[in-house]
Amino acid sequence: MNEDVKLNVAVPEHQRDVYDEEAEQMGFASRSAYVRAMVNSGRRDFGLDPQGPGGEATTLEDVIEQRIVDIIDDADGASRDAVVQEITGDIEQTITDCLSRLDDTGKIDYDIQQDGLVVRTEGD
Known part of the structure; x- marks a missing residue:
């Protein structure tokens, strides 16, 4: 069973507010889910497997x-x-x-x- 781990990434407060607003507009349950989706989307744009080897596809x-x-x-x-x-x-x-x-x-x-x-x- 995979356990979640936290990654701490510092962003300016106004950016956090933007993420919260965008997450809500797009129907994400949380800022974390939205940020994960953004990271995975970016990884796809770089030609990478967004979940990595053995990752769980959302x-x-x-x-x-x-x-x-x-x-x-x-x-x-x-x-x-x-x-x-x-x-x-x-x-x-x-x-x-x-x-x-x-x-x-x-x-x-x-x-x-x-x-x-x-x-x-x-x-x-």
Whole structure:
């Protein structure tokens, strides 16, 4: 059985606040879970195995399951509909925010001929 160990990393207070806000927006159960996801994402960008040899892979399903447990625990019980609404509301807002950022940076655009969103290419 793997035991968790703590890594202490110093960041400025304002950065911690940014991590907390982003973790909440993305539906992470904790700052630690969010920071682990960021580290693993960065490792992937460097072409590394984010979990290392023998590591445990965290899936979106794992994140959602933990979020479900946290929602129910925080509310001291919750209906199935309340849990679904809480999670889908978080996801819907995150998707809306991502679409806005992608549009603002010019990575996507609305194409009337396609009647939907398209990825912008160089020269568009």
